[in-house]
Amino acid sequence: MNAFEYASPTSVEQAVRALAGAQSSEGLSGGTDLLCRLKDYISSPDRVVYLKAIGDEGFRGITAEGDKLAIGAGTTLAQLLEDETIASKYPALKQAARSIATPQIRNMATVAGNLLQRPRCWYYRSGFGLLGGRRDEGSQEKLVRELEGEFAPYNINLVGLPEDGHLVRLGDNRYHAIFMTDGDALYVNPSNLAPALIALGAEAEVVGSNGKRTVPVAELYRVPTEEGERELTTSTDEVMTRVVVPAPKGTSAFYEIRQKISHDWPIVIAAVSLAMDGDTVSEASIMLGGVAPIPYRAEAAEAAIKGKAIDRSTAEAAGQAATEGAQPLSKNAYKVPLVKTAVKRALLRAAGDEYWSKMEA
Known part of the structure; x- marks a missing residue:
């Protein structure tokens, strides 16, 4: 370095x-x-x-503020798992924290760090930028020279590469976006906590040279359209100080699909928060992760369950509705049915029907 x-x-x-x-x-x-x-x-x-030497009150730890919950930005993921209030009132948040990495990493990683981490896209991590190596000008010869050796493990086909190319579209995009794919930013938002916190209606407090501001967690993210633009709305001189979660409206749950049970990155995430009127859903928030450059709201799925009881039939219908608008790339259409399953199981987990656990046992 x-x-x-x-x-x-x-x-x-x-x-x-x-x-x-x-x-x-x-x-x-x-x-x-x-x-x-x-x-x-x-x-x-x-x-x-x-930032770990910061001793300001509230920067670390979890405290009640009236009917809200304030989580310090420097709080570790392990601390989220240990908190009884989160376990009892915000199960989606605990389930999201438990899904992240390994115990060793959860003892180090913080709430702000998880929310503000940069994309895991292998094109970005190999130096081709957030737009996945989009080329507005250039030659096939230049692109081939850049790709040789660097991307050999990913089996990118260099034969017939067009002069104006996009490496993600042309190459291995199996873990990339299936929603919002009309543009050039095709990475997926990497945060496990973000879908859960957004579904729960959380806000983040950020302090910078221009003072303090409070924004919904959903507004921490943006989709860049030009190289050099950030995917985060925080500036480099700002520090996130805490996240405030409002009183729960009802029940919530989180469900993640990954390739293996041991430490792995999620392929698809669904986080749900449901306000209930008796046995029926009066208000729903359903967020997806791993499928778009920002945490993605499944509005059609929310509409599909409003005014209905959560059972396997309505959860199945909501899962199907969640796939509306999907435009997968050349190698990631498999994510579409995974979205359906993740939303279905998150809803049923919120309703207390984890039927798959019995099947797996």
Whole structure:
């Protein structure tokens, strides 16, 4: 990695000044994402600002604020799993935290780190940018020269590569987006916590050189259209200080599909939050992860269950509705039925019917 200055502030105010005081800077908390990017030269900041020494009240830990729950941005994922209030009132959040990585990583990784991690797209991680190597100008010869060796393991077909190409569309896109694929940003949002927190209506507090602001967690993300634009709406001189989750409206659940049960990245995520009127759904929020550049709201699925009881039939219909608008790429159409299954099982988990657990036993 490149050399950089190192700062270890003890307050949020000092951290903001340290981040703003360099030409380029990155905040370091658990390091489970940033250290990999530094080693791969994806990020080469002039200054790294260590955030774990911050001692401001509320920056770490979980506290009740009236009927809301305040979660410090520096709280580890392991702490989320240990909290009794989260387990009893926000099951989707606990299930999301449990799904992340391994116990060792959960002891290091933080809430803000998971929400603000950068995409895991292998084109981005190999230096081709968030737009997956889109080329507005150039030659086939240049593209082939860039690809040779670098992407050999991914079996990209270089024969007949067009002059104006897009590496994700032309290459191995099995883990990329199936929604919002009309543009050039085809990576998927990498956060497990984001779909759950958005479904629960959470807000994030962010402090920067221009002061403090509060935004819905959903508004932390954007879809870049030009190379050099960030996929996060936070600026590099801002520090997330906490996440505030409103009182639960009813029940919630999270369901993830991955290739293997051991440590792996999710392929498809579904997080649901349901307000109930007796046995029927009065209000629903259904969020998908692993399928679009931002956490994706399944509005058709929400409409499909409103005013209905959750059973296997209505959950199946909602799962099917969740696939509306999917436009998979050349190698990831398999994600479409996975969306259907994830939404169905998240809804049934929220209703207490985990029938698949009996099948697996």
